[in-house]
Amino acid sequence: MEIYKIPRTPVLAAEDETAIVGTVMYHQDRDELLGFCGPKDNHKCMENNHIKVGNDRDAYDRLVNAFDKNIIGKYARVILLNPLHEKIPHLVALLMPTCNRFTHHTVYHQWQKVQNLYELHLEHELGPLIGNSSDGDSRRRKLHLQLMTCTAGDRFRPIGRHLGFIFSARKEVVENGYVIREIGDQDVIHNHKKIINHLDHTSRMLHIGPDLLVHMNQIELVMRSFPVLVHGLTRDHVRRDRDRQNWKVAQELSFQRVQDCLNDLINGSDDRAPIPSVKGTKAFLYVVHQYVDIFFSPKASLAERISLAGFVTHFLGIWRNYVYLNQALTLTSNFLSRETYCDILISVHFAVMLICFYRDNFPNSQCLLHLTGSDCCEDFFSKNGQFVGNHHVYPYGQMYRNVSHMIRLSQIEADDNAPKFAKAHIKQENVWKSQYPGGVTCSLRDYPALGEEISAWKIGIRRARDLAKELGIIPRDLNIDLGFDDDDGDDDDDGMNDDDTDDNYGWFYKPFDNCNHDKLFKNLSGDTCNNNNHDSDEYCDDDDLDPCIATDETQEIHDSSDDSQDENSTYTPMNIFEPTSSEFMEMHERIDVAIDNFEEHSDQNSVNIDDSIPSSLQKR
Numbered sequence: 024m025e026i027y028k029i030p031r032t033p034v035l036a037a038e039d040e041t042a043i044v045g046t047v048m049y050h051q052d053r054d055e056l057l058g059f060c061g062p063k064d065n066h067k068c069m070e071n072n073h074i075k076v077g078n079d080r081d082a083y084d085r086l087v088n089a090f091d092k093n094i095i096g097k098y099a100r101v102i103l104l105n106p107l108h109e110k111i112p113h114l115v116a117l118l119m120p121t122c123n124r125f126t127h128h129t130v131y132h133q134w135q136k137v138q139n140l141y142e143l144h145l146e147h148e149l150g151p152l153i154g155n156s157s158d159g160d161s162r163r164r165k166l167h168l169q170l171m172t173c174t175a176g177d178r179f180r181p182i183g184r185h186l187g188f189i190f191s192a193r194k195e196v197v198e199n200g201y202v203i204r205e206i207g208d209q210d211v212i213h214n215h216k217k218i219i220n221h222l223d224h225t226s227r228m229l230h231i232g233p234d235l236l237v238h239m240n241q242i243e244l245v246m247r248s249f250p251v252l253v254h255g256l257t258r259d260h261v262r263r264d265r266d267r268q269n270w271k272v273a274q275e276l277s278f279q280r281v282q283d284c285l286n287d288l289i290n291g292s293d294d295r296a297p298i299p300s301v302k303g304t305k306a307f308l309y310v311v312h313q314y315v316d317i318f319f320s321p322k323a324s325l326a327e328r329i330s331l332a333g334f335v336t337h338f339l340g341i342w343r344n345y346v347y348l349n350q351a352l353t354l355t356s357n358f359l360s361r362e363t364y365c366d367i368l369i370s371v372h373f374a375v376m377l378i379c380f381y382r383d384n385f386p387n388s389q390c391l392l393h394l395t396g397s398d399c400c401e402d403f404f405s406k407n408g409q410f411v412g413n414h415h416v417y418p419y420g421q422m423y424r425n426v427s428h429m430i431r432l433s434q435i436e437a438d439d440n441a442p443k444f445a446k447a448h449i450k451q452e453n454v455w456k457s458q459y460p461g462g463v464t465c466s467l468r469d470y471p472a473l474g475e476e477i478s479a480w481k482i483g484i485r486r487a488r489d490l491a492k493e494l495g496i497i498p499r500d501l502n503i504d505l506g507f508d509d510d511d512g513d514d515d516d517d518g519m520n521d522d523d524t525d526d527n528y529g530w531f532y533k534p535f536d537n538c539n540h541d542k543l544f545k546n547l548s549g550d551t552c553n554n555n556n557h558d559s560d561e562y563c564d565d566d567d568l569d570p571c572i573a574t575d576e577t578q579e580i581h582d583s584s585d586d587s588q589d590e591n592s593t594y595t596p597m598n599i600f601e602p603t604s605s606e607f608m609e610m611h612e613r614i615d616v617a618i619d620n621f622e623e624h625s626d627q628n629s630v631n632i633d634d635s636i637p638s639s640l641q642k643r
Contacts, residue, residue, distance in 0.1 A: 024111070024148065030388055031150035032108040033380070035208055036116060036137055038101065039158055039400035040123055045097035047090070048420025049076070056089055057420040060096035060122045068096075068125040070117060070133065096120025099419055101403060102137060105156065106149055107394050112433030113403070115426050116141070120419040127162040134166075138204075153380070154192070154206030154373075158213040158397040159366055161547075167207030167369055168544050179203045181379035182480050187337055189535050189544075190372040200384045208373045209366040210396035211318045212270055217363045218311055219273040222304075223261075230349075230357040231342060232494030235303030242276065244301065245284040254284045269450040277311045278458050306494055310338055314367060317374050318392045319455040321463040325378050325390060326471040326479045332371040333483020338490055339364060340534030345496045347538045348530060365547055375476065382470035389467035393453075401451070406432055488531070498528035 024031075047058035055073040060066075074089045076082050102117040116137050134155055141152045157163035171190040179201070182188035192206040221229055222239040229237035243261050245254050259265055260272050275281075285305035291297030314335045317328045339359070346358045358364070374392055381390040406429055407422050435441045446452050456462070471479060491497075530537040 027110065029108060029110055030385070031148070032106050032111065032385065032388055033150050033377070034141075034145075034152045035105045035107065035154055035156045035395060036134070036141075036152060037103045037105045037113075037156040037397040037399050038117075038163070039397050039404070040098045040100045040121065040160075041404045042416060043097060043099045043120070043422070044416050044418040045095045046418040046420070047095055048418055050420065050423070054078075056086075057423050058095055058120050058418060059089065059093040060120050062093055064092070066094060066122075066124070068100075068119070068121045068129060070119050070136075072120075094122055096122055096419060098123045099404075099422055101400055102133065103399050103403060104141070104145075104149075104152070105394065105399050107391050108388075109391065109394070110437045110439075111149070112430060112437045113399050114430065114433075115403075118422060118426060125162075127165045130162050131166055151202045151204075153203050153377075154208055156208040156210060156395060156397045158210045158400070159217065159362060161362065163207075164209070164362065164365060164369075164547060167209070168365065168547055170205040171207050171369065171372070172544055179376065179380070181376060181476055183477075185533075186477070186480060187333075187340065187484065187533065187535050188372065188375070188480070189540075190369065190376075192376055202384075203376065203380050206373055206376060207369050208395050209370045210398060211315065211370055212396060212398055214363065214366050214370055215277070215311070215315055216268060216270055216273045218314075218359065218367065219276055220267050221359060221363070222276070222307075227356055227358075227360070229303075229307065229359070230346060230352050231303040231306055232345075232491075232496050235300070235306075235494055237303050237307040241285070241301045241304040242281070244288065244298075245281060248288060248295070249284050254281050256281065266450060271450045271452055271454055274315070274454050277308055277315060279312065280458070282308050282312065302494065306490060309490075310335060314371070315455060317371060318395070319453065320465070321456050321459050322465050324465050324469055325382075325467065326469075326475055328392070329375050329378060329471065329476050329479040330483040330486070332375050333480035334486045334490075335371050335483075336368060337484045337487035337534060339367065340540070341487060341491045341496060341531055343540075344530040344534050344538040345491075361543065361547060365544070375480070378470065379476055382473075386470060387468065390470070391467060402446075403429055405446075405448075405451075491531070496531075498531045 045058070047056050049055075050057050050073075053073070054076050056076060057073055059072045059074060061069040061072050072093065074085065074093070076085060096119075098121050100117070100119050100121045100123075101115065104114040104116050106113075117133060138152055146152060155163065155167075157167070171192065173191075173193070177194040177196070178191040179194040180188060180191040190207075192203040195202045195204060221227060222237065222242065231237055239261050242256065246256050246261065251257065255275060255278065260276055265272060282305055285301050285308070288295070288298045288301050289305065313331045316323055317331045317335070320328070323331065343354065343358055343364065346352045346354055352358075354361075373395070377392065377395070378390050381388060407417060407425055432444070436444055534540070
C-alpha cells in the first residue's frame, strides 16, 4: 500500500454459504482429509476439522474412524475481508465446510475471533474492521439487530433517535478520531431482488394505500400498452417461472422508464383513458429505485444519498403502520416480509453511518458504497466454479486448494493495467448506470458538512410523508386516534406544537415509536416473549405471533414462521429423525403385514395402522 500510495481504508467482513459436493478429499502435501464438518457426537461445526492421516500402522484406523465419527459438510462457509477500496484485493479470513446447522452463537464467536486476529495483524496496515456484511441469513440478521439496537457503552448515531434513526454502532475513541465497530451491512443486491419479488409473491398482495395494489399484472399492462423500445421489458421480466435471483431483471424492472410508462397510464392520453389504479405499483417502484440509488447512483451526491435513506426509511415505516392499523389488512398478507423490511432498514442506516464515519475520519477517501455487501462472496464462489472446469458445484477440498489462486485473481482485478473480468453470468451484471446518460458525475469525496446530514435526513422524511399523503395514507382521513406521541413536539414540522396531529398521529410522524416496532426488532433478534405474560393477544400483531409463541428450542437457529425464514437462504433443520437400519427394516416388515391384513379384510376396514408401527418409532 505504501508503494502504490494507497491510504488506509475501512474494511468489512463479508460472509456467505454455498452448497458444495459432500465429498472428502485427501490433500497430499498436508497429509490431511478435507471436507469434514465436525464430530457426530455433540455436533458443532468446527472452523478447522482437517484430519491428519499419517504413515504409521494406525493410519488405516484413523481413516475409518474419520468417516465413522465425523459429519461430511455439504456447504462451504467463507468470510472475506472486503477493503472498501478498488485497488485492494479481498482476503480470505475463514473457509470451512459446514452442515449449515450452526447457530448465531457460532457466527458471533467467529466474528470475534476474526476481529481479534485482524486487529492484531492487519488493522495498522489496512484500516479498521468496522462490521460484517450478510445476504439475508436470519442468524446474521439476528446479530445485526442485537448489536445495532444495543445501548450499552459509547454509541455512534449521527442522527438523533427522535428523528427516526433507530440503529447505531459501537464507538471506540482513538488517538486521531474514533472507530466504529459491529455495524451491520445487509447486501443491497440481495435486498433489491427480495423486494422486487414481492410484485408476484405467492402469498402476499401488497396494499400501499386505499384501493392501491402492487402487482406484476400492472407491469404486464405496461408491456401491452407501449412498444418494447419504450419500457425495455420482455416476457422474461414478468413470467412467474423467471429466475428470481436474476439481478439484471430486478434492475430493469426498477428503471425510471418503467415508472414513466406507469405515469402515462395514470394520466391517460387522447386515445387512452386514465388508469389511476396503477399508482400503487408506480409508487412501489419509485421507492425501490430510490433505495438502489443510495448505493449505485452515478449522479447523487453523498448528502442526497442521506436524504434518500431518510425517505426510504420513513416511507416504509409509515406504510407498515398503515397496514398494521388497518383492520381490513394484515402484515403477513399485505406488506413486505419481515426479513425484507428489516434488512432494508439495516442497509439504509448502514449507508448513512458509513458516509458520516468517512467524513470524520477519512475525508480524503471516496465513500464507495457500491463495494459494500456480500457480492464479493458470490464472486468468490463463482470463480471457484470456473477454476475447476466450469462446474457449478465442487467439493471443499478443491476450494481449499484454490484459495491462493482466488486471492491472486482479486489482486489482478485490482490492477489498472490488468484485464477486467466480467461476471460469471449476465444476470449478475450491474446495469444500473445504463439509465443515466453522461456517466458518473458525482464526487464521492464531497462529504456533507457537520450537521448537514441531519438536514438531508429531514428532507427525506418530508418527501416520505408527501408520498404517503399522495397515496391516501393521511392521518386525518384515516380517522385513527390512538393517543400515541404525547410529547407535545412539532412532529409535522408546521411550526405549531399545539397542532392536534402532533399528539394523535404518532404512527405517521414517528413511525418507529409506535405499532410494535420495538417488539418486532426484539423478536427478530431473538428476545422472544411469551404469550402468558401478555394481558391479551391484542399486543401481538399478525407479523409477530409466531415468534411470541415459539419456544427457545424452535427459535434457536431460525424463526419458525415463514416470514422470518429468508426465501433465498439455505437452512438444514437440526431435529430430523433418521431411523437406524434395523428400525427401518422392522418398519417395512410391519407395513407389509398391515397391507396384507388390509387386503384380507378390505370389506371390514377395521385395521389399526398404529398397531403395525414399531414401538420404538411410536415413542419418537
